[in-house]
Amino acid sequence: MGNNSIREKISAAxxxxxxxxxxxxxxxxxxxxxxxxxxxxxxxxxxxxGMPYSDPLADGITIQNSSKIALENGLNLKILFEHIAExxxxxxxxxxxxxxxxxxxxxGVEDFLKLAANNGVAGMIIPDLPMNIYxxxxxxxxxKYDLSISFLISPMTSDERIKQADRLSSGFIxxxxxxxxxxKKGEISEAQKSYFDRIESMNLKSPRLxxxxxxxxxxFDTACxxxxxxxxxxxxxxxxxxxxxxxxxxHSFIQTIK
Amino acid sequence: MSNTNAxxxxxxxxxxxxxxxxxxxxxxxxxxxxxxxxxxxxxVYLSIIQEPGFKQEFDELxxxxxxxxxxxxxxxxxxxxxxxxxxLKREDLNHTGAHKINNTIGQILLAKRLKKKRIIAETGAxxxxxxxxxxxxxxxxxxxxxxxxxxxxxxxxxxxxxKMLGATVIPAVSGSKTLKxxxxxxxxxxxxxxxxxxxxxxxxxxxxPYPDMVTRFQSVISEEIKWQLQQxxxxxxxxxxxACVGGGSNAAxxxxxxxxxxxxxxxxxxxxxxxxxxxxxxxxxxxGTEGIxxxxxxxxxxxxxxxxxxxxSLSAGLDYPGIGPMHxxxxxxxxxxxxxxxxxxxxxxxxxLSKEEGIIxxxxxxxxxxxxxxxxxxxxDNVVVCLSGRxxxxxxxxxxxxxxRNGK
Ligand SMILES: Cc1ncc(COP(=O)(O)O)c(C=O)c1O
Numbered sequence: 001m002g003n004n005s006i007r008e009k010i011s012a013a014x015x016x017x018x019x020x021x022x023x024x025x026x027x028x029x030x031x032x033x034x035x036x037x038x039x040x041x042x043x044x045x046x047x048x049x050g051m052p053y054s055d056p057l058a059d060g061i062t063i064q065n066s067s068k069i070a071l072e073n074g075l076n077l078k079i080l081f082e083h084i085a086e087x088x089x090x091x092x093x094x095x096x097x098x099x100x101x102x103x104x105x106x107x108g109v110e111d112f113l114k115l116a117a118n119n120g121v122a123g124m125i126i127p128d129l130p131m132n133i134y135x136x137x138x139x140x141x142x143x144k145y146d147l148s149i150s151f152l153i154s155p156m157t158s159d160e161r162i163k164q165a166d167r168l169s170s171g172f173i174x175x176x177x178x179x180x181x182x183x184k185k186g187e188i189s190e191a192q193k194s195y196f197d198r199i200e201s202m203n204l205k206s207p208r209l210x211x212x213x214x215x216x217x218x219x220f221d222t223a224c225x226x227x228x229x230x231x232x233x234x235x236x237x238x239x240x241x242x243x244x245x246x247x248x249x250x251h252s253f254i255q256t257i258k
Numbered sequence: 259m260s261n262t263n264a265x266x267x268x269x270x271x272x273x274x275x276x277x278x279x280x281x282x283x284x285x286x287x288x289x290x291x292x293x294x295x296x297x298x299x300x301x302v303y304l305s306i307i308q309e310p311g312f313k314q315e316f317d318e319l320x321x322x323x324x325x326x327x328x329x330x331x332x333x334x335x336x337x338x339x340x341x342x343x344x345x346l347k348r349e350d351l352n353h354t355g356a357h358k359i360n361n362t363i364g365q366i367l368l369a370k371r372l373k374k375k376r377i378i379a380e381t382g383a384x385x386x387x388x389x390x391x392x393x394x395x396x397x398x399x400x401x402x403x404x405x406x407x408x409x410x411x412x413x414x415x416x417x418x419x420x421k422m423l424g425a426t427v428i429p430a431v432s433g434s435k436t437l438k439x440x441x442x443x444x445x446x447x448x449x450x451x452x453x454x455x456x457x458x459x460x461x462x463x464x465x466x467p468y469p470d471m472v473t474r475f476q477s478v479i480s481e482e483i484k485w486q487l488q489q490x491x492x493x494x495x496x497x498x499x500x501a502c503v504g505g506g507s508n509a510a511x512x513x514x515x516x517x518x519x520x521x522x523x524x525x526x527x528x529x530x531x532x533x534x535x536x537x538x539x540x541x542x543x544x545x546g547t548e549g550i551x552x553x554x555x556x557x558x559x560x561x562x563x564x565x566x567x568x569x570x571s572l573s574a575g576l577d578y579p580g581i582g583p584m585h586x587x588x589x590x591x592x593x594x595x596x597x598x599x600x601x602x603x604x605x606x607x608x609x610x611l612s613k614e615e616g617i618i619x620x621x622x623x624x625x626x627x628x629x630x631x632x633x634x635x636x637x638x639d640n641v642v643v644c645l646s647g648r649x650x651x652x653x654x655x656x657x658x659x660x661x662x663r664n665g666k
Contacts, residue, residue, distance in 0.1 A: 053564075053565065054433070054565040054566045055433070055438070055442055055551070055566050057288075057289060057442060057445050057446065057449075057552075057553075058289040058291065058446075058449065060446075064432060068432075071565065076563045077563055100550070100564075101287055101550055102549045102550040102551075102560070102564040102566075103563065103564040103565075104564075105548075105549055105550065105564060106547075106549060106560065106561075106562060106563060106564030107563070107564065127289040127290065128287045128288055128289050128550070128553070129287070130285075130286065130287060130288075133285070133287075151290070152289065152290040152291075153290060154290050154291045154293075156291070156293070156294035156295075156452060156453070157290060157293065157294070158294070161290075161293070176290065176291060179291055179449065179450065179451075179452045179453065180291070180449060180450045181291075181446045181449050181450060
């Protein structure tokens with residue numbers, strides 16, 4: 001497990017790695033393990049498991065609402081780790097936990113990383129953890145527990161910071177497709193394509209996955225032509241909203257994307 | 259203290275370091291999508307606001323448009339009652355009715371120099387929203403104000419004012435539909451419109467450099483208190499300086515020139531809501547623990563799992579689960595002391611100041627007046643209370659409260 005599992009998966013996917021986000025505890029707490037299993041069976045390459053937060057600043061209304069419901073369902077981090085452990089008995093797809101830094105801080109960063117590692121989590125995405133603070137205070141802990149981290153870059157990120165993200169990311173570089181919060185629909189624009197081109201031409205050493213606004217086959221295919229794969233989040237949450245059968249919904253959703 | 263450029267941490271221990279940390283508090287914990295904007299502000303804010311041209315424009319607007327200096331008034335009846343010399347720093351007499359405009363004037367001048375075309379703001383009581391809408395009208399910039407749906411209702415007069423001034427008021431409908439939620443929405447808007455938009459934060463909160471920037475713009479309050487007190491008392495400092503604290507901008511401005519003057523006791527008044535232990539409170543520093551809210555490390559009300567707790571106060575401007583990082587540092591290092599006043603105590607203070615001194619204060623401000631009886635005052639003590647705003651916006655709340663109390 002750890003760093004390598006994510007990169008191995010991405011490289012095995014031949015430029016079409018599909019990373020699917022869902023909010024843990026949505027639609028129900030019981031569905032966490034079922035979703036992990038279904039996503040693995042249906043052919044997702046990676047899972048980004050959202051830790052629901054009361055104030056998700058980088059998220060649009062879809063993920064906000066799913067987080068709210070998950071918290072109302074009574075999910076907390078302790079329960080979440082129990083369900084991840086349950087899912088790990090029968091699955092091996094790399095799980096990347098995504099959450100806001102305050103959640104780790106209150107839990108205790110080292111306690112959190114230790115539990116994550118012990119329960120077979122491969123890495124973390126923490127959008128509001130600054131790179132320099134990670135490097136100064138937490139990098140050695142991530143290494144100690146063999147957990148990867150993936151940093152975000154956006155169209156406004158300078159080349160210098162992109163290189164810093166490349167150096168520090170031990171998972172992948174999360175290429176945020178546009179300056180926006182999550183959940184935007186619509187086609188990928190020419191401006192976005194030239195931004196993807198610019199990143200591609202930098203010859204970074206880390207694999208790159210494009211996320212934010214990837215919602216159907218067309219946007220997934222376009223993203224893959226400029227990267228090693230893509231991340232789908234809000235679109236999957238929207239599909240789950242009306243689901244009567246989690247496994248069926250997951251299989252048919254993945255088929256519409258990949 | 260004359261050379262404010264030389265931030266020497268051993269002498270100026272209550273000023274932020276280079277990364278915006280006040281001791282363990284502050285910093286900039288923001289998603290990458292905001293990094294370019296925040297980094298630009300960090301890089302340029304000091305040089306811009308110290309430019310002679312900027313200072314001149316800022317000072318002129320404060321004088322001719324806002325009506326500064328605001329008076330320092332010796333409240334005789336309050337003084338007799340509390341057995342000390344109680345001076346009121348009359349920020350309520352500023353244009354638009356509160357201290358908030360000191361900051362919005364500064365930030366709009368900064369936004370113009372950064373060539374931003376679009377302005378966003380959050381607001382609780384609506385005073386910061388009105389102050390932002392006002393400077394946007396003045397400068398001809400587009401203005402969008404996020405306001406919790408609950409606050410839109412309880413501060414209706416300010417909503418009407420913002421609209422008259424040409425601003426668009428956007429209701430925040432998540433969470434408890436108050437100031438925290440309005441701030442979340444404003445930050446999301448900023449992420450979506452990072453290139454052309456400046457976010458005018460209304461309190462001494464948010465990622466570095468906002469807490470320091472807002473504090474510096476508000477520091478005109480303590481700058482004036484210094485010479486006004488000198489004229490009135492022969493001493494340039496009070497014994498006590500008292501201010502209410504939501505995010506902490508009026509308190510930060512009133513404290514600024516006295517942060518490192520140990521002769522002055524700094525007193526903060528938080529909103530206890532229905533009572534500190536009632537579960538319906540906004541006494542942030544008392545109930546809070548260290549964590550991150552709206553991009554800075556500070557004290558906030560949260561669960562063991564790091565979920566932010568919805569606060570409560572009758573006063574929209576204090577109904578916030580965090581506190582500015584400078585105040586978190588002042589409190590934990592025991593430089594400032596905190597008292598909390600309940601809704602009822604604040605209402606009593608509103609009634610008292612209205613009847614005794616002929617001044618109807620904002621409900622936020624009343625929390626500062628409500629804790630005066632907790633101070634151990636003696637006759638020679640000079641006390642300055644920051645009268646942060648006037649109560650016009652709260653008339654509906656006052657009337658309802660009085661009717662209920664009179665059993666109607
Ligand atoms: C009159 C008045 N005082 C105080 C506050 C609280 O804000 P701060 O703590 O930033 O001064 C507000 C906020 O809306 C206000 O309107």
